[in-house]
Amino acid sequence: MSLLAVGSIAFDSIRTPYGNVEEILGGSATFFSVTASWFTSVSVVAVVGEDFGEKEFQIFRERSIDTRGVERVPGRTFRWMGEYTGDMSQAHTLDTQLNVFQSFVPKIPAAYLDTQFLFLGNIVPTLQLNVRRALPNLRASALDTMNYWINGMPEDLAEVLKTVEILLINEGEARMLSGQSNLKKAAAIIQKLGPTVLVIKRGEHGATLFAPESVFTVPAYLLDEVCDPTGAGDTFAGGFMGHLARTGDLSDANLRRAAVYGSVMGSFAVEEFGVGRLLRLTLAQIESRYREIKKLTHFDA
């Protein structure tokens, strides 16, 4: 089934213990759509500047991603500069230039109006709400957000949360949104705000899925090297929503499988800078790592 991603497209400059890169393709809509393209057909609504050219669009086309919703406007594309040190669990932002993203107003092409699955990347909650309202035929919509909106625009965020079925956030954000440090209690509070499916992303510790019927934990795949954690959360979301859209199945068992695919795809994302590894995947590699996570977690009842 069709899947639409709304979010950012950016040029990222990143320093990690494994090296530095300058102005490589990034942003939530990029990581999400490249990932989900391994599962289903994906379209993107985002904004880029005049410095975003044929070469960059070609990356999306390679993965058959529909970019008719990517608006190209005068000005420069969103730029982010960040650094990871030590255990690399946290990015330190060195510079943010919103540029054309500052005045981003998502416009949904008519061809996208019958989309069935939606991912609302981390943008202003009021814009997320407008997109959600413009799409009447959704089977499920997922939302990402961040501390900045949880603290700064709690009423707007509350409005859009009422309209989505799935929320994907990290541990700190879950604690902030709920006002609860205990994750189980935090989840129960958040599941009453709208999204009955809550995925709490825990970085190198994997993720916990709070579904209507049960709770499920999936570990992160153990890697020899984590090169660049940028985009891992959006990549998890791409695997999760990609699998749900591919199958059209929102059962408890399939939500669990979707979370495993999220972890699988996140583990590929961090192996290289940007979307490099995500572009060079095969379906066999994805299935193989899914089985590896099964081996990593299996024990006799």
Place this chain on the structure above:
Amino acid sequence: MSLLAVGSIAFDSIRTPYGNVEEILGGSATFFSVTASWFTSVSVVAVVGEDFGEKEFQIFRERSIDTRGVERVPGRTFRWMGEYTGDMSQAHTLDTQLNVFQSFVPKIPAAYLDTQFLFLGNIVPTLQLNVRRALPNLRASALDTMNYWINGMPEDLAEVLKTVEILLINEGEARMLSGQSNLKKAAAIIQKLGPTVLVIKRGEHGATLFAPESVFTVPAYLLDEVCDPTGAGDTFAGGFMGHLARTGDLSDANLRRAAVYGSVMGSFAVEEFGVGRLLRLTLAQIESRYREIKKLTHFDA
């Protein structure tokens, strides 16, 4: 099969957001032995002071723990005072009084010499080595240690590590011991130091078992309230070693089951201050929580 624990017995004073307690029974040998007593017969080698009386010994007797190896000497019992705040993932030590523990020299009663499973709690590495050498008939021995010995007595620690099959440490300790921040690489380095079975404890994120044949992750059971994390690591070790000693089975599949029992028992430990909850368990409750962790981690292949 028989299981011997060597470690500390202490009086703990603890402050958490859930309350304060003064001078309750604690220490690595206490948490370990009370836990393992649900799985097999356990004996303890430790030292206490004159302030350790019939009431305290009675707690061990209630669980049929053999305390003939608990030496009572002039002076006061080891005391520890600590505080947990915020997400409670770290204890802040407020006061430590080693007292009789300062000059602890483990003495193994003759009746214990044929013990088959051994847990060396976190004490001076040279003392751990002496105990290990005094027990020729072991099927498997496990060791805990800490940053203090990793940094302060690396050569002594290296000696005892060569003699044990199992090492249980936390993430930070694994990184320090190996000099590697990546956990998979850290594990590979540590497994060459002696212990072919490495359990890396990750607190609220569960644990990862690096066994000779495979890697396994088990989550922490999700609780509504974590009252007091003190002793959770020794309790994990008690469930892990208790199950191994009960079954006498060191296969890959059984090491995985043992890690799940470790997580199960750790989750009970933190529900109340001290060993309170661990004393009031039933085997049915233990099995029920084991099945809960199965549900928490199961997904279709």
